[in-house]
Amino acid sequence: MQSLEASSLNQAIPETMTGVQLIGHGGPEMLQVNNQIKVPKPADGEVLIRVLAAGVNNTDINTRTAWYAKSDAESDDASWSGNAFVFPRIQGADVCGVIVAVGANVSQNRVGERVLIEPCLSESKGKELASPWYYGSECDGGFAEFTVVASRHACTINSSLTDVELASFPCSYSTAENMLTRAKVCSTDTVLITGASGGVGSAAIQLVKARGAKVIAITSPSKNALLLELGADQVLPRDADLVETLGANSVNVVIDLVAGKQWPQLIDVLKPGGRYAVSGAIGGAIVELDVRTLYLKDLSFFGCTVLEPEVFANLVATIESGKIKPIVADTFALADIATAQQVFQEKHHVGKIVLTVV
Structure with a gap:
C-alpha cells in the first residue's frame, strides 16, 4: 500500500x-x-x-x-x-x-x-x-x-x-520481539509480563501468543479486559503477591519492563533454568537480588537494548502476515x-x- x-x-x-x-x-x-x-x-x-x-x-x-x-x-x-x-x-x-x-x-x-x-x-x-x-x-x-x-x-x-x-x-514491538528472541520463548513456555498495558508490554502479549505460549500479564485492574482481549491468559494486579498467587517456581520466562519493589518476587516465581529479560525500569531502577537464588536456580538474565540482527525483519514479516495488530x-x-x-x-x-x- x-x-x-x-x-x-x-x-x-x-x-x-x-x-x-x-x-x-x-x-x-x-x-x-x-x-x-x-x-x-x-x-x-x-x-x-x-x-x-x-x-x-x-x-x-x-x-x-x-x-x-x-x-x-x-x-x-x-x-x-x-x-x-x-x-x-x-x-x-x-x-x-x-x-x-x-x-x-x-x-x-x-x-x-x-x-x-x-x-x-x-x-x-x-x-x-x-x-x-x-x-x-x-x-x-x-x-x-x-x-x-x-x-x-x-x-x-x-x-x-x-x-x-x-x-x-517499530520501537515497542521490536523491543518486545528482541526480548522474546533473547529469552528463546517457545510454545511450551509460561511467560509473565510486567507493565503489560504499555506499548512494549501489549506488544509482548501479542508476540508471545503468536509463538503459542501462555501469557500472564500484570497491569492495573481497569485494563484487565483489554489485555484479555489481546490474548493474555491471566491478568494480575500490580500489587499482587506473585508467589502467593502463582506459586514459587511457576513460570519459565519473565519479560520485565518495571523492576521496582516487586522485583525479588519475579525471580522467586521463575522455575529452575528460567529466563529473565529486562528492557525497562519504570517502577524503580535499583533492586535487591539474592545472588544465591540466581545461581542455585540456574537462571539466565538478559539485558535487552541492542536488537539481534534478525529481529526487525522478523517483526516486519509478522506485521505483514496479520498475526499481530x-x-x-x-x-x-x-x-x-x-x-x-x-x-x-x-x-x-x-x-x-x-x-x-x-
Missing part, C-alpha cells in the same frame, strides 16, 4: 521543514517547534524519508529528563548510549514514512517505498558504527517532516494498515507533542500514542 500519491512524491523537496527540537534536559518546555530546520540530505548509503506518523515512547521522555544519566542531568552519560547528549536534537524513534530521495549507492527504485525505520542503528552516513546508536538519540529522529537514515534501516512494509497504525510498531490509544498533531507526552506519562492508556506529521 502506498500512502502518498505519486504526484506528492514528485513534488520538489523543500529547503526547510518543521520539526520539534529538544533544546536541553528538563520539562516539556525543552521541546521547541521550529519551522526553519534545514531538510537533511541523504549521504552515501542513506535515504531521505518524508515522515507520515511518529510514535511517542518512554525513551523520548527518559532522554529529555536525563533519566539515563547515572550521576546528574548535566553529566556526560545522559544519552541512551551513555555518552554526552548533543543539543538541539530531533527525537522520535517510531516512524512510518515514504522514501522521497536516495543517496549514492542506493537504488532509485526505492523512491516511493513506504517504510518503517529500525530504531537500533548500526550504520550512519555510510559508515559502520563502533557501537549501536538509537534513532532519535545519537542522531536526529522522526519528530519532523523529513528524516534521513541508512537504507538498510529503512525497511519496506507492504500492509493495508494506516500510517498511524504502522508507526505504533496495532494498538493506537490516541493521536496528536506534531505541534502538540508536549500534550501527547503528558498523556503518555499519565499511563491511563493501553497501546501507543502517535503523532501525525502530514
Whole structure:
C-alpha cells in the first residue's frame, strides 16, 4: 500500500521543514517547534524519508529528563548510549514514512517505498558504527517532516494498515520481539509480563501468543479486559503477591519492563533454568537480588537494548502476515507533542500514542 500519491512524491523537496527540537534536559518546555530546520540530505548509503506518523515512547521522555544519566542531568552519560547528549536534537524513534530521495549507492527504485525505520542503528552516513546508536538519540529522529537514515534501516512494509497504525510498531514491538528472541520463548513456555498495558508490554502479549505460549500479564485492574482481549491468559494486579498467587517456581520466562519493589518476587516465581529479560525500569531502577537464588536456580538474565540482527525483519514479516495488530490509544498533531507526552506519562492508556506529521 502506498500512502502518498505519486504526484506528492514528485513534488520538489523543500529547503526547510518543521520539526520539534529538544533544546536541553528538563520539562516539556525543552521541546521547541521550529519551522526553519534545514531538510537533511541523504549521504552515501542513506535515504531521505518524508515522515507520515511518529510514535511517542518512554525513551523520548527518559532522554529529555536525563533519566539515563547515572550521576546528574548535566553529566556526560545522559544519552541512551551513555555518552554526552548533543543539543538541539530531533527525537522520535517510531516512524512510518515514504522514501522521497536516495543517496549514492542506493537504488532509485526505492523512491516511493513506504517504510518503517529500525530504531537500533548500526550504520550512519555510510559508515559502520563502533557501537549501536538509537534513532532519535545519537542522531536526529522522526519528530519532523523529513528524516534521513541508512537504507538498510529503512525497511519496506507492504500492509493495508494506516500510517498511524504502522508507526505504533517499530520501537515497542521490536523491543518486545528482541526480548522474546533473547529469552528463546517457545510454545511450551509460561511467560509473565510486567507493565503489560504499555506499548512494549501489549506488544509482548501479542508476540508471545503468536509463538503459542501462555501469557500472564500484570497491569492495573481497569485494563484487565483489554489485555484479555489481546490474548493474555491471566491478568494480575500490580500489587499482587506473585508467589502467593502463582506459586514459587511457576513460570519459565519473565519479560520485565518495571523492576521496582516487586522485583525479588519475579525471580522467586521463575522455575529452575528460567529466563529473565529486562528492557525497562519504570517502577524503580535499583533492586535487591539474592545472588544465591540466581545461581542455585540456574537462571539466565538478559539485558535487552541492542536488537539481534534478525529481529526487525522478523517483526516486519509478522506485521505483514496479520498475526499481530496495532494498538493506537490516541493521536496528536506534531505541534502538540508536549500534550501527547503528558498523556503518555499519565499511563491511563493501553497501546501507543502517535503523532501525525502530514
